[in-house]
Amino acid sequence: MAETPLERKPVQSNPHMAPVSTERDLRLDLFRGLALWLIFLDHIPSNAVSWITIRNYGFSDATEIFVFISGYTAAFVYGRAMDQHGFIVAGARVLKRAWQIYVAHVFLFAVYLAEIAYVVHSFDNPLYTEEMGMRNFLANPDVTIIQALLLKFKPVNMDVLPLYIVLLAWFPPVLWLLRRAPSTALIASATFYALTWWFGWNIPAWPRGVWIFNPFAWQFLFVFGAWCALGGAQRLSRWINSPVVITLAVFYLTFAFSIAMTWYFPRLASFVPKFVSETIYPIDKINLDVLRILHFLSLAVITVWFVPRSWPALKSRVFWPAIVCGQHSLETFCLGVFLAFAGHFVFTEVSNRLPMHVAVSVAGIAIMVAAAALVSWYKGIERRGPRPPAAMPGYAGGGT
Amino acid sequence: MMRRLALVLAALLLPGTAFAAQPAECLVAEQQLEHTFPLPQVARAIAAKKLGVLVVGAGSSTLPGPNGAQLAYPARLQQALTEALPGVAVKVATDVKAHRTAAEMVKTLKAALTATKPALMIWQTGTVDAMQAIDPDQFSDTLEQGITIARTAGADVILVNSQYSPRTESMIALGTYADDMRWVAVQHEVQLFNRFEIMRLWGDLGTFNYTGAKNKLNMAARVHACIGWLLADLVSEAVKLGEPQTEGGR
Numbered sequence: 001m002a003e004t005p006l007e008r009k010p011v012q013s014n015p016h017m018a019p020v021s022t023e024r025d026l027r028l029d030l031f032r033g034l035a036l037w038l039i040f041l042d043h044i045p046s047n048a049v050s051w052i053t054i055r056n057y058g059f060s061d062a063t064e065i066f067v068f069i070s071g072y073t074a075a076f077v078y079g080r081a082m083d084q085h086g087f088i089v090a091g092a093r094v095l096k097r098a099w100q101i102y103v104a105h106v107f108l109f110a111v112y113l114a115e116i117a118y119v120v121h122s123f124d125n126p127l128y129t130e131e132m133g134m135r136n137f138l139a140n141p142d143v144t145i146i147q148a149l150l151l152k153f154k155p156v157n158m159d160v161l162p163l164y165i166v167l168l169a170w171f172p173p174v175l176w177l178l179r180r181a182p183s184t185a186l187i188a189s190a191t192f193y194a195l196t197w198w199f200g201w202n203i204p205a206w207p208r209g210v211w212i213f214n215p216f217a218w219q220f221l222f223v224f225g226a227w228c229a230l231g232g233a234q235r236l237s238r239w240i241n242s243p244v245v246i247t248l249a250v251f252y253l254t255f256a257f258s259i260a261m262t263w264y265f266p267r268l269a270s271f272v273p274k275f276v277s278e279t280i281y282p283i284d285k286i287n288l289d290v291l292r293i294l295h296f297l298s299l300a301v302i303t304v305w306f307v308p309r310s311w312p313a314l315k316s317r318v319f320w321p322a323i324v325c326g327q328h329s330l331e332t333f334c335l336g337v338f339l340a341f342a343g344h345f346v347f348t349e350v351s352n353r354l355p356m357h358v359a360v361s362v363a364g365i366a367i368m369v370a371a372a373a374l375v376s377w378y379k380g381i382e383r384r385g386p387r388p389p390a391a392m393p394g395y396a397g398g399g400t
Numbered sequence: 401m402m403r404r405l406a407l408v409l410a411a412l413l414l415p416g417t418a419f420a421a422q423p424a425e426c427l428v429a430e431q432q433l434e435h436t437f438p439l440p441q442v443a444r445a446i447a448a449k450k451l452g453v454l455v456v457g458a459g460s461s462t463l464p465g466p467n468g469a470q471l472a473y474p475a476r477l478q479q480a481l482t483e484a485l486p487g488v489a490v491k492v493a494t495d496v497k498a499h500r501t502a503a504e505m506v507k508t509l510k511a512a513l514t515a516t517k518p519a520l521m522i523w524q525t526g527t528v529d530a531m532q533a534i535d536p537d538q539f540s541d542t543l544e545q546g547i548t549i550a551r552t553a554g555a556d557v558i559l560v561n562s563q564y565s566p567r568t569e570s571m572i573a574l575g576t577y578a579d580d581m582r583w584v585a586v587q588h589e590v591q592l593f594n595r596f597e598i599m600r601l602w603g604d605l606g607t608f609n610y611t612g613a614k615n616k617l618n619m620a621a622r623v624h625a626c627i628g629w630l631l632a633d634l635v636s637e638a639v640k641l642g643e644p645q646t647e648g649g650r
Contacts, residue, residue: 045569046600112570119567126468127610127620130459130498130527131568156573209533212573262586266436269586281583282540285576341570348566348611352603 026314026323027307032069033326033372036333037365038062043157043340044347048354049361054299056264058256059283063160064296067218070164070329071225078175079230091172098168104334105161109148112155115341119348152206157340160333163213166203167222174223178230186232189223192216197287210286217287221296240301249298256295321369328375332368339364425607426626428598437589439556443639445519450489451481453635454516454555456505457524459498460563463620469494471621476628477522477635484636493518501528502542509546513553520635521550522593524560526577536576543584558591558634559584564599566610591638593631599623 038053039062055061074094082090120135137144147153151162177185195201196217202210228236239245259280262269269277283289313319325332343360350356445451455461455474462472469475478492493516495508502525513521523546529539543559550557561581562574578596585592602608602623613619 046564046566046603048604116571119571123567124616125567125610125620126464126617127623128460128563128565128568129464131531131563131565131572133459133499133531134568134571137571156570205533207533209535212576263582266586266592269436272586277583277587281587282536282580283583286536344570352566352611353606354604 025309026319027304027309027311028069028072029323029326030314030319031065031303031326032073032329033322033324033332035062035065035069036325036329036336036368037322039066039160039333040336040340040364040368041361043337044343044360044364045156046347046352047343047361048357057260058253058299059260059289059295060292060299063213064221064288064292065299066160066329067163067167067221068225068296068300069326071167071222072229074168074171074222075175075178075226075229078171079179079226082175082179087172087176090175094168094171094175098165101161101165101168101330104330105151105158105165106149108158108161108334108337109155111338111341112158113145115345116155119345147206150206152204154205154212158337159212161337162211163215163218166215167219170219171222171226175226178223178226182227182230182232186223186227189220193220193288202286212286214287221288221293240304245301246305249301252294252298253302256291256298321365324372324376325368328372328379331375332372335368335371336364339367425622426629427607428601428630437591437638439520439558439591439635439638441519441554441556442635446485446488446639449487451485451491451520452516452518453477453481453490453492453520453522454512454518455492455494455496455522455524456509456512457494457496457522457560458500458505458528460527461494461496461524461560462498463617463624465617471624472496473624473627473631474522476625477631478628480629480632481635484632499528501532501534502526502539502546503534506542506546506549509549510553513550513555517553518555520558521555522558522560522631523550524595526574526581527562527572530562530572530574530577533573536580539577540580540584543581544588547584547588547590556591558593558631560593560631561596564596564603564610566603591634593634595627598627598630602626 038055041047041050042053042055042062044050050056053062078090078094081093117138120138123132123135125132144153148155151165154162174185174189177188193216196214201216202214203216205211224232258268259272259276262272280291283291285292307314314323343364346360347356442451455477457474461474462468465471474492474494474496478490481490481492482488495505495512505523505525525543526539547557559581561578565572574596582592584590599608599610603610608619608623610619
């Protein structure tokens with residue numbers, strides 16, 4: 001979701017900086033794009049097509065991929081900005097990005113309100129007397145909307161952007177520390193994660209409860225991604241490629257898969273020893289359960305092993321649709337949330353049968369790809385536009 | 401989800417599996433009603449020819465209108481069980497009030513159990529907790545408390561999760577609460593009646609049209625009738641798990 005690597009590369013960059021990171025790692029774009037598709041499919045309630053998404057086969061889901069890669073690219077892009085223009089300018093750019101995401105979130109909230117207002121208005125069914133209590137949702141619009149602007153009220157499936165806003169808002173000092181003392185920063189982040197678990201810290205939500213994605217816990221994955229971008233990945237490469245780690249990852253993924261199967265075929269649950277189920281449940285998504293982190297890391301290890309950075313297919317047309325989505329992730333993400341609302345609307349108002357699920361899912365992804373291609377084309381034009389790039393040297397990397 | 405696809409296929413390929421007595425429209429795939437855990441107290445009660453059931457629930461365990469209670473699934477369960485268990489005196493009592501969270505139900509659970517002395521408690525919950533965004537950890541703890549109370553009072557437990565309600569899916573985040581119910585059920589070896597998935601399967605198959613039905617009360621009554629049938633099937637079948645092996649080989 002942060003600006004993509006190299007895309008905003010300042011035209012007049014320092015000559016000695018240029019060779020440091022020349023080749024863009026297309027794998028990041030590819031997997032972020034795929035994660036965005038999966039998030040879209042998962043966000044349409046009761047979408048039959050979402051059986052293909054990874055959350056059904058293990059502990060983690062597309063959110064982990066998305067947060068990790070976002071941390072990675074944020075460190076990559078703003079780390080270089082910090083090199084070239086210093087802490088203040090880079091920090092200002094990070095905050096500007098957070099502001100853009102906030103605006104996007106508020107826009108999506110307006111779309112959500114429109115959908116809900118319509119649905120609630122036409123909702124009358126004796127089967128659902130309990131659920132119709134949600135009509136009260138619009139009874140106090142003054143409070144509801146203000147709480148939404150404060151990010152305390154977050155409708156269903158609108159939790160990722162607020163998490164991202166918070167992660168970016170405190171990213172400047174984190175990035176500063178990461179660049180000076182990467183290990184210290186990572187340890188600090190892990191300690192914060194552990195303390196969050198120990199003391200049960202979270203941000204309160206409205207009308208009650210807590211944030212569905214606890215930023216105090218999820219920051220760890222974001223910072224870990226950033227740490228990997230700033231040289232951590234190289235340090236880990238010896239471990240990542242070791243047969244022992246790969247074997248462990250395969251074992252863990254198999255274990256998670258077997259457990260996931262017991263959710264769908266309850267009879268299999270009797271094969272799970274009691275101490276195992278007592279240990280693993282509940283698998284806490286709010287606070288980013290360790291089981292989820294391990295599952296994500298195992299997936300990452302296997303993926304990196306199968307898909308090397310220089311894999312020629314990454315440049316083929318086959319992967320282009322996902323890559324272009326990953327390269328314009330904020331736009332694609334917001335469109336995905338919007339399309340998920342629209343898809344749900346089609347399910348309830350037009351048809352809820354299986355063929356419609358497939359049609360809506362395919363059409364949604366096609367629209368996301370088309371929109372990302374359009375944004376890509378437009379940004380290309382803007383970069384080559386009439387304005388001489390040297391006119392605003394300090395902001396060359398932060399333009400909208 | 402994968403299971404849903406499997407279910408749709410199974411439901412299409414295996415019509416009528418194991419459900420000879422009930423209306424064809426209630427059809428679901430067999431694994432939807434897997435008997436994962438035995439119901440020893442129910443088995444004992446059936447052997448003694450006297451089965452008491454207590455349904456504890458919120459708004460989705462009844463229907464509105466003057467005949468609401470007769471059309472709702474607890475009354476249908478009583479009918480179906482009476483038919484399925486000839487010679488056994490079946491009595492289904494209810495403790496159903498709308499807008500109650502799991503914690504609110506647990507408060508009065510002991511009194512309700514003492515008053516009715518059931519061999520089985522059917523506990524429908526989750527929706528109101530999701531609507532009020534009750535802390536999921538607290539919700540899990542409450543479920544565990546309720547199960548312990550019921551077992552101490554000598555009753556087996558079946559958990560019933562939320563209804564599938566397509567229109568409110570983008571308003572009520574059921575996911576965490578459904579997961580918690582599933583996990584608590586597995587951990588405590590309690591049978592879960594997956595009402596959500598069953599109703600969703602009916603929606604996929606076109607059995608019931610939850611959003612566009614012309615006569616909505618009729619549709620609602622049919623849905624409840626089916627839920628009553630399936631619950632009765634679950635109860636009468638689950639008992640066989642607890643029976644000696646020799647009787648299984650018919």
